[in-house]
Amino acid sequence: MPKSAVNQRVSPTAGPQEVTASGGAKPMLNAFSVPFEAYEGDAQRVIVQVTFNGSVTVPMAIDTGAPGLIISPKVAQKLGLFGxxxxxxxxAAGGIGGTVAAMRTFVDTVQVGGAKDTFIPATIMNSVSESFEGLIGMVFMSRYSFKIDSLKQVVIFEEVQPDPNAPDGRNERWWRSQFKELHALRDAWMKHSLDGQPGEFADRQVKEAEKLLSRLERYASLNFVPQAWR
Structure with a gap:
């Protein structure tokens, strides 16, 4: 029988008496215990229930080797991302089987038990398994430290101490890489358009890339990201 997807909050990692060097109290850091499925057939996995945009909950595999969030077209359809x-x-996205076509977008919220993140870069591509609908990589887990308790069959997510030099929990490298990737995609499709290969489709991709850049720019401004990082 599948384990319950209900998560359990465990004791905060920072005690209430802990103070900073300036004498101010450190913020309390939460930790969340989330049950997982340990197998996909005979293969060992860490499969957890993940909720997107507060509305769609599906099984996803945690993959520390994956740099970002990968979701299936079925999940994207349920979220209304295509419309x-x-x-x-x-x-294009690379994998064990080579490079495949994929779509690049952003997902508003991702939640695993009590662990939650916002404005997550996502790649939409066909799922590699019938047991889960995609992969959660380090782009989500960078906000948390985590450990796997194989005996209790739970993943424990612990909030990390906020970094004042990381707007919205993202460091300079993250912000620069997001802008760089979207600028590169836009410029590549713009070149295709100018080369006439095929113009109408390429023009549409340029506009879609510009929409994503606008969203990223607004999000960066809301979080006071330095212009030099953009």
Whole structure:
């Protein structure tokens, strides 16, 4: 029988008496215990229930080797990503089987038990398994430290201490890489358009990349990201 997807909050990692060097109290850091499925057939996995945008909950595999969030077209369809105007540009994603076509976009919220993140870069591509709908990589887990308790069959996510030099919990490298990737995608499709290969489709991809850049720019401004990082 599948384990319950209900998560359990465990004791905070920072005690209430702990203070900073300046005498101010350190913020309390939460930790969340989330049950997981340990097998996909005979293969060992860490499969957890993940909720997207507060509305769609599906099984996802945790993969520390994956740099970002990968979701299946089925999940994207349930989230209405194909029909909205938030931006979605065609790109290529690499894997064990080589390079495949994929779509690049952003997901508003991702939640695993009590652990939650916002404005997550996502790649939409076909799922590699019938047991889960995608992969959660380090782009989500960078906000948390985590450990796997194989005996209790739970993943424990612990919030990390906020970094004043990381707007919204993202460091300079993260912000620069997001802008760099979207600028590169836009410029590549713009070159295709100018070369006439095929113009109408390439023009649409340029516009989609620009929508994503606009979303990223707004999000960066809301979080006071330095212009030099953009």
């Amino acid at each position: 909205n105007d938030g931006g979605m540009v065609l790109t």
